[in-house]
Amino acid sequence: MMTPEEQAYVRKLEETIVKLEARIAELERRLNMNSSNSxxxxxxxxPNQKKRSLRKPSGKKPGGQSGHKGTTxxxxxxxxxxxxxxxxxxxxxxxxxxxxxxxxxVHVDETGVRASxxxxxxxxxxxEMYTYQHVSEKRGQDGMREGDFLQHYKGIVxxxxxxxYWKFQFEAHGLCCAHILRELQGVIEYCxxxxxxTG
Numbered sequence: 446m447m448t449p450e451e452q453a454y455v456r457k458l459e460e461t462i463v464k465l466e467a468r469i470a471e472l473e474r475r476l477n478m479n480s481s482n483s484x485x486x487x488x489x490x491x492p493n494q495k496k497r498s499l500r501k502p503s504g505k506k507p508g509g510q511s512g513h514k515g516t517t518x519x520x521x522x523x524x525x526x527x528x529x530x531x532x533x534x535x536x537x538x539x540x541x542x543x544x545x546x547x548x549x550x551v552h553v554d555e556t557g558v559r560a561s562x563x564x565x566x567x568x569x570x571x572x573e574m575y576t577y578q579h580v581s582e583k584r585g586q587d588g589m590r591e592g593d594f595l596q597h598y599k600g601i602v603x604x605x606x607x608x609x610y611w612k613f614q615f616e617a618h619g620l621c622c623a624h625i626l627r628e629l630q631g632v633i634e635y636c637x638x639x640x641x642x643t644g
Contacts, residue, residue: 474635482631484605484624488557488564541575542594548572550601552621553610555584568592585609 447455480487545551555568558580566584570577570592581588586609589595595602595613603619604610611618636642 470635470639473638474631477634477638478631480627482627482634484607484628486557488559538577541577544575545570545572545577545594546598548575548600550603550619551598552603553589553595554605554621555588557584570594570598586612589613 478485479490551570551572553568553570555566557564558567563582566581566588568579568581568589568591577592577594579592581591583591589609598613599616601617601619602610602613602615603621605621605624
């Protein structure tokens with residue numbers, strides 16, 4: 446038979462174990478986060494990290510399909526084309542931005558691109574008809590402002606819930622369903638690791 450002091454000590458140890466198990470589960474959840482189960486960009490995925498695609502299998506082999514007409518573009522070709530035509534596209538870019546400003550809803554995102562060993566950020570604003578992109582060394586709000594679009598847009602913006610987007614004053618913010626599905630996948634995986642039902 447335990448003394449009251451011993452019983453109190455055992456209860457305290459049991460409470461500590463429960464807290465530590467919860468902390469371990471949270472750390473494991475964070476460790477297992479990747480671009481398929483959270484809003485983390487693919488550029489932060491670890492090599493060989495297990496990822497689940499939310500897409501249904503199509504039965505087709507990965508890559509270009511037989512009969513698809515296309516060209517493989519080299520980095521050098523793209524670099525040279527950008528240098529040659531960049532200044533000649535000002536009118537087209539202005540027209541695209543004007544069309545996007547008049548759109549009631551735009552979708553925005555940014556993705557990391559490795560070039561010459563450095564990460565730069567490709568910022569994207571699009572509708573079904575138009576896409577405007579710019580490259581910046583910065584990912585956050587400063588990089589977004591460099592494109593000279595979001596700070597002027599007044600409609601509804603669909604994004605991935607990343608904090609810098611919330612700093613802009615739009616008519617409304619909407620959340621990207623693909624990102625929500627990834628977050629829900631993360632919740633399902635977490636619940637499975639701690640033995641809780643997800644259905």
